[in-house]
Amino acid sequence: MADESKDRGLEKGLTSYGDRGFSLFLRKAFIKGAGYTDDALTRPVIGIADTGSAFNPCHGNAPQLLDAVKRGVMLAGGLPVEFPTISIHESFAHPTSMYLRNLMSIDTEEMIRAQPMDAVVLIGGCDKTVPAQLMGAASAGVPCVQLVTGSMLTGSHQGERVGACTDCRRYWGRYRAEEIDADEISRVNDQLVASVGTCSVMGTASTMACIAEALGIALPGSASPPAVTAERIRVAERSGATAVAIARSKLTPDRILTAKAFENALRVLLAIGGSTNGVIHLTAIAGRLGIPLDLARLDAMGRETPVLVDLKPSGKHYMEDLHRAGGLPTLLRELKSLLHLDALVVTGRTLGEELDQAGAPFAQDVVRPLSKPLYPEGGIAVLRGNLAPGGAIIKQSAADAKLMRHEGRAVVFEDAEDLARRIDADDLDVAPDDVLVLKNIGPKGAPGMPEAGYLPIPKKLARRGVKDMVRISDGRMSGTAAGTIVLHVTPESAVGGPLAWVQSGDRIRLDVAARTLELLVSEGELARRRAARPVAEPRAERGYLRLFLDSVTQADQGVDFDFLRKPR
Numbered sequence: 001m002a003d004e005s006k007d008r009g010l011e012k013g014l015t016s017y018g019d020r021g022f023s024l025f026l027r028k029a030f031i032k033g034a035g036y037t038d039d040a041l042t043r044p045v046i047g048i049a050d051t052g053s054a055f056n057p058c059h060g061n062a063p064q065l066l067d068a069v070k071r072g073v074m075l076a077g078g079l080p081v082e083f084p085t086i087s088i089h090e091s092f093a094h095p096t097s098m099y100l101r102n103l104m105s106i107d108t109e110e111m112i113r114a115q116p117m118d119a120v121v122l123i124g125g126c127d128k129t130v131p132a133q134l135m136g137a138a139s140a141g142v143p144c145v146q147l148v149t150g151s152m153l154t155g156s157h158q159g160e161r162v163g164a165c166t167d168c169r170r171y172w173g174r175y176r177a178e179e180i181d182a183d184e185i186s187r188v189n190d191q192l193v194a195s196v197g198t199c200s201v202m203g204t205a206s207t208m209a210c211i212a213e214a215l216g217i218a219l220p221g222s223a224s225p226p227a228v229t230a231e232r233i234r235v236a237e238r239s240g241a242t243a244v245a246i247a248r249s250k251l252t253p254d255r256i257l258t259a260k261a262f263e264n265a266l267r268v269l270l271a272i273g274g275s276t277n278g279v280i281h282l283t284a285i286a287g288r289l290g291i292p293l294d295l296a297r298l299d300a301m302g303r304e305t306p307v308l309v310d311l312k313p314s315g316k317h318y319m320e321d322l323h324r325a326g327g328l329p330t331l332l333r334e335l336k337s338l339l340h341l342d343a344l345v346v347t348g349r350t351l352g353e354e355l356d357q358a359g360a361p362f363a364q365d366v367v368r369p370l371s372k373p374l375y376p377e378g379g380i381a382v383l384r385g386n387l388a389p390g391g392a393i394i395k396q397s398a399a400d401a402k403l404m405r406h407e408g409r410a411v412v413f414e415d416a417e418d419l420a421r422r423i424d425a426d427d428l429d430v431a432p433d434d435v436l437v438l439k440n441i442g443p444k445g446a447p448g449m450p451e452a453g454y455l456p457i458p459k460k461l462a463r464r465g466v467k468d469m470v471r472i473s474d475g476r477m478s479g480t481a482a483g484t485i486v487l488h489v490t491p492e493s494a495v496g497g498p499l500a501w502v503q504s505g506d507r508i509r510l511d512v513a514a515r516t517l518e519l520l521v522s523e524g525e526l527a528r529r530r531a532a533r534p535v536a537e538p539r540a541e542r543g544y545l546r547l548f549l550d551s552v553t554q555a556d557q558g559v560d561f562d563f564l565r566k567p568r
């Protein structure tokens with residue numbers, strides 16, 4: 001009979017000295033230096049991935065969460081051992097947080113694999129951290145629970161409720177349009193982030209929190225409690241106890257993160273009016289398990305899954321309101337007929353069993369009933385056409401209805417620097433019904449596919465009151481942003497996708513209902529442009545940038561590194 005203890009607790013994954021007994025002897029000697037007893041060292045070891053960082057205010061409550069997770073682990077009879085990994089904050093990562101997501105996923109995967117733990121609690125929150133942790137944990141294959149840090153509180157500016165970061169963009173737009181002055185924008189700046197925690201709207205962090213719960217890898221009801229509440233701390237304690245239970249039952253992530261779980265998560269992404277980044281991250285997580293996420297399937301689901309959650313940027317409320325309305329279970333109850341209720345949750349029960357235990361619905365105005373949706377289709381639509389043969393997406397629930405079918409003249413910016421140089425020039429040749437096009441902000445182009453797809457309205461038009469225009473790029477945009485913005489154009493321009501050959505003055509036609517995005521230029525003319533100006537793919541001499549440019553995949557593959565995806 002195999003000795004199971006070798007694959008458990010401190011005996012797991014011993015350091016190689018060529019003598020197993022000596023390796024364990026040495027490991028115990030070192031950890032006893034920290035004051036542990038033999039009794040403690042026989043317990044199931046629960047790793048806790050700590051992403052607290054002074055550069056990451058979205059994780060500012062990590063110390064409290066860590067304490068609570070440890071308490072939960074110990075109450076359940078386990079031994080908690082925290083360890084650090086990379087932490088990434090949206091505003092403190094150059095050139096862009098997405099450039100570092102895969103690095104964080106490698107860090108997470110290898111630290112879970114290298115260190116002896118029977119299960120792991122992943123404390124994440126800010127946009128890229130939860131995807132990175134789930135990608136890494138899915139590859140490592142050790143039982144895991146995702147614990148998000150929770151949303152920040154909202155603030156108040158002159159009696160108006162404000163929160164990061166839909167209101168950040170709205171007020172900045174007003175400042176650019178010279179509707180408010182420098183003094184007022186500075187006072188707004190004080191109010192937008194009222195506490196630690198993740199952005200308070202349905203941006204990428206909230207989207208990923210909801211997705212983690214919908215996938216079943218985070219506890220039921222855990223997505224919505226704000227960062228500074230007692231409920232958030234209780235979720236942390238329960239996550240610790242759950243980790244001990246799954247360490248004992250060996251409930252590995254591949255049994256939770258199944259094709260059915262990903263379909264449930266896509267439904268939720270569509271129904272919450274979630275961030276477009278959610279599509280990329282879900283594709284990347286699924287790719288680690290060899291599960292393909294098909295954009296055509298997402299679009300088909302979108303046509304039968306309305307937006308029900310009334311949160312900014314698609315609606316008007318904030319995450320703390322969703323929490324008061326019962327959190328994600330309120331939405332899941334409403335979507336029940338569209339979900340795979342037999343999908344397994346980290347508690348060991350099925351999603352259907354969890355919903356039966358979630359309690360009765362009550363009157364609230366944040367999650368709409370299916371019969372009265374906020375938007376009749378899912379928040380995200382998938383576009384195709386000669387400008388995006390590999391697909392592009394638009395957050396239709398946050399776009400201007402008048403621009404959903406639009407043909408206009410292209411005004412092209414070759415890259416982010418070109419945009420910054422010319423967008424506010426008084427002599428920029430641009431009209432309100434033009435289509436703004438930005439190239440070279442895709443996975444390889446920028447690199448890292450920054451959230452620069454939210455092109456600002458040219459100042460000369462903003463001053464005239466223009467609030468929205470059709471904007472197209474191969475980049476991403478923040479989940480907190482709104483507008484008629486086509487993103488993730490695939491293949492990207494930097495690798496020679498058709499976007500590379502668009503010129504100012506070309507006509508572009510967008511038809512969201514027909515799901516098409518067309519460049520109205522003949523094939524012959526495009527071939528001539530291609531031959532006249534061939535694209536040289538970006539390369540780097542050394543370091544992480546070289547790894548990134550050599551290995552990163554396009555948006556339809558999740559922008560993961562090709563060698564990290566599970567071979568199918």
Ligand code: FES
Nearest residue numbers: 058126198199205
């Ligand atoms: Fe961290 Fe928005 S900046 S969640």
